[in-house]
Amino acid sequence: IDVAVHRFPFCIVWSPIPILTWFLPFIGHLGLADSKGVIFDFAGPYTIGRDDFAFGAPTRYLQCQVAPEAVDQWDEALAAGCKIYEKRMHNLCCDNCHSHVAVCLEHAGYAGRTRWNMVELCFWVFFRAKYVGVAGFVKSWLPFAFVVVMIAVV
Template sequence: MGICNSNGVIRDFAGPYFVSEDLMAFGNPTKYWQLSPQKATNGQAGWDAAVAEASEIYKKRMHIIFYDNCHSHVATALNIMNYGGCKNWNMVKLAFYMIPYSKYVSFGAFLKTWLPFLIIVAFICGLAAII
């Protein structure tokens, strides 16, 4: 998960002490949730400042996959900018909000996301039927 500044440059907490720019850790985005910089305190300038500040914070942090990760980086940016008047963004809330509010960039992106999982499930079900 990453967050763009107002120029469309994606910032991603991609690993320990590293926040990438337009080079996400797991490849190009397959889904996106279009947020509005106008909902940030001080609008676009506040948005950009919050994304930059969150990135500077996370450049000094160890990446912990289940606790302090890319979702946490995005949540920190949203908290700093007080997005939508809310200061309780967290990685779990973001993960759940991505379900109803996000869109796939293409049908191919949808397949890239779900096809490997469906193949594994089908394989397990096939093995279960044999046994």
């Protein structure tokens, strides 16, 4: 992992979505990185971002355990998921970046599973992902803390 150049091999990456994450800090934007650490994300309707994460640099990451003999399968699964999602309309509630990551993990058979869903991914990343550093923590939580303080004051 090389945070400075945004390389996160075999990682699920997360960044806050302005306004939405400020009120619901467990909701953010997900992407998935290939074996070289290049991030792919379902960035919008019919759009797969490659090395251009939709909401800025990741603030959190969760590294998946991929065996050396499964590296090609990981990259092929990511390519297959991207091929599917580059033909899909983006829907904030039910066919989104989390769904894209879930489909990629399904194609990879990650953790011996053939079914993943966006809710599982949301909470798995929320509770298990590491911050890229202090700046990642601040970028993830400061807006929410500000909203909570403003509500408490008013």
